[in-house]
Amino acid sequence: MTDTENTYCQVAVNNSFNNSILTYAQGDQELKPGQLVEVPLGKRLIKGMVLRNNLKKEETLKGVNLKVVKGILSEEIQIDGEELTLFEWMSDYYHYALGPLIFDCLPGFLKRPRELKYLIGKNEEFPFEPTEDQQKVIDTIGEKLFSGFSKWLIHGVTGSGKTLIYLLMAQKVLKKDKTVLFILPEINLTPQFLKTFETYLGVPIYSYNSSVSKSDKFGLWKLLQNDKSPKVILGVRSSIFLPIKNLGLIVVDEEHDPSFKQEDRCPYNARDVATKRAHILKIPIILGSATPSLETFFSFCQDKMRSNYFRLSKRIGDSTLPKIEYVDMKGEYDADLWPFKTTTLEKIEQALDKGEQILVYVNRLGFARYLQCRSCGHKFSCPNCSLNLRYFKARNELDCPFCEYKDKAxxxxxxxxxxxxxxxxxxxxxxxxxxxxxFPEIKIERFDRDELKTIKNINACLERYNKGEIDILVGTQMLSKGHNFKNTNLVIVLGTDNQLNFPDFRSNERVFQQLVQVSGRSGRFAKKSEVLVHTLNKDNKVYSHVEKSGEDSFYDEEIFTREMLDLPPFSRVVMLYFTSKFQTQAMEGANLAKAILKRLTQEHFDKVNIQGPRASLVERRANKFTWAILLKSSDINHLHNLISTFKNHFKPHYSVSLKIDVDPYQIQ
Ligand SMILES: [Zn+2]
Ligand SMILES: [Zn+2]
Structure with a gap:
């Protein structure tokens, strides 16, 4: 028995004070690392997790009268050593306080959760044999499934049959009594995969996403902590933190997708965290995409990774990749049809005559992007943000995409x-x-967040489309990802030009990915299919690469450009954002930071390049001002050490908050 009277413990608390690590007296309690406790901070009680226990007086700060841990918060949820290793790595890598990070990831605690809902797989035979290409992937990965950490990339065009490979790999892992974690970028892709897994796998299948109730989330955490039987978990990015005890394989589908990046709180990339978790647990991870991110693609071009890369450049069955045509938006203008062209509407009519369905893709909601007075040029902008308001005609409203502001048109x-x-x-x-x-007789529906507010509505709309009850579906990115539509051989794309002009080094990559993905919805089960992309800028090189998505010309050229400009993957980037309700304080905070960073780079970290400060692309959001600094270096250690040292020196005005975004996906 330890002498608990004079022992102390280190706790990661749910507060960023002192980088969230504080020391407390244990009192007469036996505490273990990983246990969740309540501790006093100031006059309040806050949540914490024990990091180290049974410390002696000499191991704590001398001369400080330490407060006593109030008690245990929950006996039901605990963090084990491997999970803590992952959280600690994230805290270091993303420069985010450990305590708040852990409590952001844990589910809400419930006294009386309902019985946990899940599906039981039917374990049916696969109705199809793998193709030669698929078999090669299956054999190669299959050989290494149980020999420690390994990382694989399946770069397969849309419709090349990645799902069958995932299924067969999952089956092998489940047979060895291990669990498979399958991560998707978007909740609306879940039903399609759930159905496949339920049909062909013979284990319980659990979902983990925002449509899962609080009770089921808590229930799943509790179950996973104790139950080691094999199962499949199908989740979105936050599922990477689930306490799975016998994890045997992680699959990250659509690995390039921006939804894997959390933008608020700790800005982490779930794909990278998943890779780290696989590394800690010494298990394989499979990444899949028709349009891998440039960083991922490049890392698999290196000699030692080349044999872990698979290119599937043909669709399975009779289906071929769609023909891409660029429609020049210059010239003919018809106010009633704009932004469509007469030729486009004719093509739609022909497809409708054949009894086919059509997808129309645009990256924006609403009726107009903004309103402007024809006489004086006045633009209707948000009073809280430096941004124009969008116009919604049916609701007769203007609204702001960044804050809650709404007004009558x-x-x-x-x-x-x-x-x-x-x-x-x-x-x-x-x-x-x-x-x-x-087309007044035709059934047209919208597939976007303005029209479909719940996952139930989204699924119902997809079901109606799949049943043929909708003829034309007009939607945003939600439409472009992973869906297999049977009777769609024409896809219309509008509004991508704007995105190409966006000042972000990833804008070419993003437009390329979106176009290839949305094109991939066309002709999944047909010999002939078509995509019409409307543009004012037909000659842009990105467009010419989309036509050749079975080749790697886009990657070759973009890698060359990034190397010339010393951008990722040839360097690493970190964004620092300084936000305050006072514009001058946001600016001054950024200027102060620049001075400190400049001195530190001159003295110790000369391999880091500092750009800025500048106002954020949308400087004012919901009445808060943001300024930004970009840090870039080919030496990741210099970059991380600079940021850690900087954080110790930076003491801004009380109103200024600092956000650190490591490997940013979206530069703001
Ligand atoms: Zn006016
Ligand atoms: Zn606003």
Missing amino acids: PEICPECSNLKIFQKGFGTEKLSSILNKR
Whole structure:
């Protein structure tokens, strides 16, 4: 028995004070690392997790009168050593306080959770044999499934049969009584995979995403902590933290997808955290994508990774990749049809005549991107953000994409009382209204977050489309990912030009990925299919690469450009954001940071390049101002050490908060 009277423990608390690591007296309690406790901080009680226990007085800060741990918060949930190793790695790598990180990831605690819901797999025979290409992947990965950490990339065009490979790999792992974690970027892809897994696998299958109830989330955590029987878990990015005790394989599908990156709180990339977890647990991880991220692709081009890379450049069965055509938006202009062209509407009509369905893709919501007075040029912008308001015609409203602000659509210009107001740009609402006028007998629906607010609505809409009850579906990115539509051989794409002009080194990559992905929805089960991309800029090189998605020309060229400009993967980037309700404080915070960073790089970390400060692309959001600094280096250690040292020196105005974004996906 330890003498608990004079022992102490180190606790990661749910508060960023002192980087969240504090020391407490244990009192007369026996505590273990990984245990969740309640501790006093100031006048409040907060949550914490024991990091180290039974410390002697000499191991704590001398001369400080330490407070006593209040008690145990939950006996039901604990963090084990391997999980803690992952959290500690994340805390170091993303420079985010350990305590808040852990408590962001844990489920809410419930006193009386309901019985946990799950599916039982039916274990049916596969109705198809793998192709020669698929078999090669299956054999190669299969040989290494049980020999420690390994990382694989399946780079297969849309429709090349990656799912069958995942299934067969999962089956082998389950047979050895181990669990498979399958991570998807978007909740709306879940039903399709659930159905496949339920049919062909013979174990319990659990989902973990935002549509799963609090009770089931808590229930699953509790179950996984104790139950080592093999199962499949199908989740979104946060499922990477589930306390699976006998994990045998992680699959990350659509590994390039921006949804794997959490943008708020700790900005982590679930794909990279998954890779780290596989490494800690010494198990394989399979990444899959038709359009891998440039970093992933490049890492598999290196000699030692080459044999772990598989290129599937043909669709399975009779289906071929769609023909991509670029529609020049210059020239002919018809106000009733714009932004569609007459030729596009003719193609839609032909497809409808054949009894086929059509997808129309645009990356924006609403009827118009913004409104502008025809006489004085006044733009209707958000009073809380430096951004124009979007116009929604049916609701007769203007709204802001960044804050809650809404207003009635104006009838006259408030500046000059002019009655004529321009509607600039377009979104899903405008496109569906033009199509409705042109094809009044046809069933047209919208597939976007304005129209479909719950996962239930999303699934119902997909089901109606799959049953043929919808003829034309007009949607945003939600539409572009992973869905297998049977009767769709024409996809119309609009509005990608704007994204190409976006000042972010990833904008080419993102547009390429979106176009290839959305094109991939066309002709999944047909010999002939088509994609019409509307653009003012036909000659942009990104467009020419989309036509050749079975080749790697985009990657070759983009890698060359990134190397010339010393951008990732040839360097690493970290963004620092300084936010305050006072514009001057945000600016001054960033300037102060720059001075410290400059001195530190001169003295110790000369391999880091500092750019900025500058105002964030949208400087004011919900009445808060943000300024940004970009750090870039080919030496990752220099970069991390600089940030750690900087954090110790940086003491900004009380109103300034600092966000550190390591490996940013979206530069703001
Ligand atoms: Zn005006
Ligand atoms: Zn706003």
